[in-house]
Amino acid sequence: LAKTTQPISMDSYEGQEVNITCSHNNIATNDYITWYQQFPSQGPRFIIQGYKTKVTNEVASLFIPADRKSSTLSLPRVSLSDTAVYYCLVGAWGNNRLAFGKGNQVVVIP
Amino acid sequence: GAVVSQHPSRVICKSGTSVKIECRSLDFQATTMFWYRQFPKQSLMLMATSNEGSKATYEQGVEKDKFLINHASLTLSTLTVTSAHPEDSSFYICSARGGSQDTQYFGPGTRLTVL
Numbered sequence: 001l002a003k004t005t006q007p008i009s010m011d012s013y014e015g016q017e018v019n020i021t022c023s024h025n026n027i028a029t030n031d032y033i034t035w036y037q038q039f040p041s042q043g044p045r046f047i048i049q050g051y052k053t054k055v056t057n058e059v060a061s062l063f064i065p066a067d068r069k070s071s072t073l074s075l076p077r078v079s080l081s082d083t084a085v086y087y088c089l090v091g092a093w094g095n096n097r098l099a100f101g102k103g104n105q106v107v108v109i110p
Numbered sequence: 111g112a113v114v115s116q117h118p119s120r121v122i123c124k125s126g127t128s129v130k131i132e133c134r135s136l137d138f139q140a141t142t143m144f145w146y147r148q149f150p151k152q153s154l155m156l157m158a159t160s161n162e163g164s165k166a167t168y169e170q171g172v173e174k175d176k177f178l179i180n181h182a183s184l185t186l187s188t189l190t191v192t193s194a195h196p197e198d199s200s201f202y203i204c205s206a207r208g209g210s211q212d213t214q215y216f217g218p219g220t221r222l223t224v225l
Contacts, residue, residue, distance in 0.1 A: 041221065043218050044205075044216045050129055087153070098156070099156065100155070100156075101153060
């Protein structure tokens with residue numbers, strides 16, 4: 001299973017754009033990058049998934065450089081309710097097994 | 111879309127008893143479901159992969175006779191913790207693969223406390 005590395009924690013002020021990085025140096029050609037958000041005592045919530053360049057949905061954007069060895073999740077104008085642990089995972093399309101790393105605890109400050 | 115439910119959300123049982131947790135994909139069919147456990151302040155750990163109609167595949171170190179998994183239909187998988195002990199107390203989370211993104215969608219989790 002491809003391994004990912006994320007900063008342990010980060011703080012951000014309410015209303016700011018937050019960029020959360022993830023390293024996945026050993027990503028394979030057929031791996032996709034998926035991001036989840038988890039609140040305490042809840043299951044992870046799917047945020048966004050991508051393969052290359054940029055993907056955007058109604059809640060976030062995902063930036064993937066050409067070498068795909070890293071990715072950045074961008075949350076526009078965060079609110080206090082965005083305080084959560086964010087996980088980035090890589091896995092092949094059709095490969096079901098995902099390995100969760102330690103995640104990034106994001107704390108939004110008023 | 112892509113909603114996954116778990117039942118029960120919380121269970122307390124005595125040591126030595128068995129507990130069954132259900133995982134359902136409510137609005138999509140999932141040929142593959144997964145079971146994870148999560149201890150406080152830790153990340154999710156994959157326990158097993160469950161495919162409809164076949165035996166589950168367990169991760170290394172997970173006892174298949176202790177954690178019985180059944181995936182009887184495309185929308186239901188169950189995890190039974192047999193002869194539970196206090197060290198089995200944990201947060202158990204299931205996921206189902208499918209939906210519009212064909213990715214894993216997670217249930218809300220089940221908090222198991224073994225006394």
